[in-house]
Amino acid sequence: MRDEKANRVVVITQHRSVERHARRSLVSAGFRTESLSYGDELKPLLADPPAVWILDADVELPRLRQLLDRIPGGPLTRCVLLAYNHQQDVTLLEDKINNLVGRHGGASASRSLIDEHELVVTCDKLCGGEVFGLERYLPWTASVHDRQIDGTRTKRHAVGELESFLEEIDCDPWLQPLVAQVADELMLNAIFNAPVDRRAGAPKYRGLQQAGELTLEADEHVELRYACDGRYFAISVADRFGGLRRSDIVSFVGTALRGERRRAAIHDRRGAGLGLFMALTNVTQLVFNLAPGVRTEVIALLYIREGVRGLQSRGKSLNIFSTHGGKTPHVATRES
Amino acid sequence: MDGCTVEWIEGDGVTTLQLAGNLDELFEVQKLPDRLDGPVAIDTLAVRRVNSVGVARWVSFLQLLCEKAQSVALVRCSPSIVLQLNTIVNFRASARVASVAAPFVCPDCDASCLIEVDLPPATSDPSSLIRDTHACPECGRAGLVFNEIPSRYFAFLDVEGDEA
Numbered sequence: 001m002r003d004e005k006a007n008r009v010v011v012i013t014q015h016r017s018v019e020r021h022a023r024r025s026l027v028s029a030g031f032r033t034e035s036l037s038y039g040d041e042l043k044p045l046l047a048d049p050p051a052v053w054i055l056d057a058d059v060e061l062p063r064l065r066q067l068l069d070r071i072p073g074g075p076l077t078r079c080v081l082l083a084y085n086h087q088q089d090v091t092l093l094e095d096k097i098n099n100l101v102g103r104h105g106g107a108s109a110s111r112s113l114i115d116e117h118e119l120v121v122t123c124d125k126l127c128g129g130e131v132f133g134l135e136r137y138l139p140w141t142a143s144v145h146d147r148q149i150d151g152t153r154t155k156r157h158a159v160g161e162l163e164s165f166l167e168e169i170d171c172d173p174w175l176q177p178l179v180a181q182v183a184d185e186l187m188l189n190a191i192f193n194a195p196v197d198r199r200a201g202a203p204k205y206r207g208l209q210q211a212g213e214l215t216l217e218a219d220e221h222v223e224l225r226y227a228c229d230g231r232y233f234a235i236s237v238a239d240r241f242g243g244l245r246r247s248d249i250v251s252f253v254g255t256a257l258r259g260e261r262r263r264a265a266i267h268d269r270r271g272a273g274l275g276l277f278m279a280l281t282n283v284t285q286l287v288f289n290l291a292p293g294v295r296t297e298v299i300a301l302l303y304i305r306e307g308v309r310g311l312q313s314r315g316k317s318l319n320i321f322s323t324h325g326g327k328t329p330h331v332a333t334r335e336s
Numbered sequence: 337m338d339g340c341t342v343e344w345i346e347g348d349g350v351t352t353l354q355l356a357g358n359l360d361e362l363f364e365v366q367k368l369p370d371r372l373d374g375p376v377a378i379d380t381l382a383v384r385r386v387n388s389v390g391v392a393r394w395v396s397f398l399q400l401l402c403e404k405a406q407s408v409a410l411v412r413c414s415p416s417i418v419l420q421l422n423t424i425v426n427f428r429a430s431a432r433v434a435s436v437a438a439p440f441v442c443p444d445c446d447a448s449c450l451i452e453v454d455l456p457p458a459t460s461d462p463s464s465l466i467r468d469t470h471a472c473p474e475c476g477r478a479g480l481v482f483n484e485i486p487s488r489y490f491a492f493l494d495v496e497g498d499e500a
Contacts, residue, residue, distance in 0.1 A: 152361055172483075180385055209361070209389045213361070277423075278424075308415075312485055
């Protein structure tokens with residue numbers, strides 16, 4: 001059980017419906033929740049800040065930036081930008097915020113629709129709860145499949161197994177290749193970009209994607225896990241190096257969040273960019289759990305309940321969590 | 337199926353290149369025939385999945401083919417290929433997209449199917465391409481519904497011509 005202070009969440013929104021929605025979810029999950037409007041006096045809160053700030057994204061950008069600048073702890077303090085519309089300015093991601101929770105229901109929805117479970121899990125992780133594991137995003141009934149990947153051959157075999165599972169659960173046939181592609185890209189990224197030559201401290205296989213087959217050393221294996229609850233298909237890919245940096249994520253996903261198209265990077269020796277970009281294009285939620293130098297886990301969730309159309313109309317969320325020594329730091333660091 | 341099978345078929349003055357499987361790290365940039373006199377059509381209906389390594393190899397291959405052939409058209413593009421057309425700027429090189437396979441769903445029995453949609457040159461209104469009058473292949477009910485967002489599925493049409 002968290003103590004009272006570590007449990008305190010403030011929701012800042014102009015919309016009573018958003019406040020009610022967030023309060024209902026958070027109070028039910030045991031959070032002490034307060035609400036403010038953007039025009040309210042902030043001084044008492046700044047003197048005694050909450051554990052998590054939840055800011056409704058439906059406000060003019062300068063006003064949002066002004067508020068972010070006043071929050072103690074500076075950039076990347078524990079702030080959740082709620083009901084974020086991926087058509088909005090994503091520059092906030094670059095230096096201000098780690099957690100963008102998507103506005104679901106599409107651009108035509110008359111009010112913000114929040115995925116309650118996503119909001120609660122995000123706040124819990126920011127308040128010191130367990131960061132790693134796709135189980136956090138699914139109910140306990142979802143059975144998790146687990147595979148060790150030792151190179152490109154086992155990657156293809158694992159993607160084949162995943163495709164069989166998608167067929168077994170009668171997933172929409174046009175969603176199946178999208179889900180499989182996300183798993184494929186996340187594994188390619190982990191296989192080719194994560195392993196580091198420990199002595200030289202340099203990436204070992206980066207830029208070798210075009211060379212074809214690769215077999216990893218025993219201590220470089222990648223872990224693939226996946227599960228489905230009927231609403232979401234969740235895929236987790238973890239490596240044992242923890243080399244993925246926040247700055248890399250921001251540069252890879254910024255263009256995808258803005259809905260931009262990207263030129264195929266045939267000779268891009270960094271390699272990871274195109275794959276992560278292709279993965280994010282198709283996902284509903286993308287979660288990066290970073291334990292620098294120890295472990296990186298990327299979790300992708302795809303909304304599969306309403307076919308391709310449902311997936312495409314859903315908002316996109318991006319969450320970056322950093323841990324140090326297994327604990328979430330009060331202020332997430334910006335690795336450079 | 338691992339990798340991608342490639343078959344060259346000659347006929348009616350058109351060389352058709354039929355691809356089936358996955359465009360991934362096993363996709364080899366094909367050696368082109370010594371002579372390519374007429375137009376070339378690439379049929380990608382049976383391409384199921386594409387990954388980033390496959391994208392890079394595909395673009396290299398297609399650029400070579402577009403340089404050598406009189407003209408290149410992509411026909412019956414599978415949903416995976418359409419996704420790449422909408423995601424990757426230079427995915428079609430200078431080829432023209434002549435037709436796509438569009439995903440439809442039956443509102444009655446939830447069955448899915450693909451229906452070929454021709455893209456006349458200078459098509460500008462994506463919703464005009466989709467007619468919800470087809471019958472379900474499983475239950476026979478008329479009125480299959482397009483299982484995508486027209487402006488999104490055909491977004492590549494907006495930039496056709498800018499890329500070549």
